[in-house]
Amino acid sequence: MLSLVLFAELTGVTDLRPQDTEEDPYYYTFKVQCTSCRETHSNWVSFNRFEQHEIPGSRGEANFVWKCKLCQKTHSASIIAGPHVYEADEKRKGKKVIEIDCRGLEFVDFKADGEWEAKGTESSTAFTGIELADGEWYDYDEKAGDEVSIKEINWEFNPVNPRPFLQARVGTELVIRLKWGQTEYKGKLESIDSYMNVLLRDTEEFIDGKNTGTLGLVLIRCNNILWMGSADSVEMTDLGLR
Template identity: 45%
Template sequence: MVKLGLYFKADLENVTDVRPADEDYEWHFKVKCNSCNEIHDNWVGVNRQASNDISGSRGTANYVMRCSFCKRESSAQFEPKPSKPYTIENSGKFAEMAVIECRGLEFVDFEPRVGFVAKGAESDTFFDDIDLTDGDWADYDEKAGLPVGISEIKAEFRRV
C-alpha cells in the first residue's frame, strides 16, 4: 500500500481557491499497475463518492481495476478529508490537493477537466463550471474590473 499526494501547480491571475466544485467530481488519472509496471493507455475516472467491491474481500474502494496485462486486481481510495483548494499564495508552486491510498497500482498523471470552481481574489466573485481540459482558463471579473485566469497547469504525485 502506498499513499500518494496529488500535488497541483498553476499560475493564477486574480483568482484563488481553485478546487473541484463538489465531492462528486470525477478525477481523471493515468494508472500504472505495480505488479507488471504497465502504464495503461486510457484515462480512468475516479469518483471519491463511488463505492466498488473488492474481490475476495468485504472491503470497498473508490476505484477497483483488473490489469488487462497481468490480470491482478488493484484499488484506490481517497482519504476521507476534503480536497484542499489551490490558493493564490501557492501560485506557481506545487501544493497538495488530495491524498489517495493505492493498493497494487499508482496514479502517474492527472488531467483536470470541467467541474472546477474558483473565487475572485479581489472581489470574492464565484466562478463555476471552469473547464481546465485545455490546460488553461480565462474570464473577466466584472466586480473587480480585472481579467482572471488559470494557466501553466501541472500535476505530480508524491508519496506521503
C-alpha cells in the same frame, strides 16, 4: 499513498478547487500503472470519492477497483483526503489537491476533466464551471473591473510519507500484502523502525484470500511490502467459501 499536487499561476482569483459534492461529484481522471508487472493501462480511468466498489476476495470497498490485463491481479485505490483549495500564492510550492490510498497500483498522469470553481481575490466574485482541460482559463471580474486567469498549470504525483500513518496506528490491526504470491498478513502493529520494517503481533497469514494459519510475532521487511492498510477497512475472507 500518493498525493496529486497542483502548480498554477492564478491572477485575480484564489481558492481554486474541483466542484465536488455528493450530489454532483467530480470524476478524477488518471492513467494507471500496475506496481506488480509495471504495465500502464492505455486508457484513461475515472472515479469519484463518493462511490464505493467491492474488492474481490474481501468484504472491503474502494473508490476504484482495477484488474491488470497483463498479470490479472486486482488492485484498488481510494481518495482519503481532499479536495483542498489552491490559493493564489501557492505556485512555487504547489498544493495537494487530493490524497489517494493506492493498493497495488500507481497513477502516472492526471487529466483535469470536469468543472472547477474559484473566487475573486479582491471582490470574492464566485466563478463556477471553470474548465482546466486546455491548460488555461480566462474570464472577467466585473466587480473588480479586471481580467482574471489561471495558467501555467502543471500536475505532479508525490508519495505520502507512510511513517506518520503507521506510528499513529501502533497497537491497532493492519493488513499487509507482499509483492508476490498473493500473500497477506493481518496482525496488530507492535512497532515500526526507521527503515520502515514492520513488526506484527498475533499475525494471521492469508494466501489467495485463504487463511493458512496463525504465525504469532512476525517481522516484515519494508522492501517486501506491496501495500498496507488498516484492518478495519479490509475484511479478509476465505476465497474457497466466497
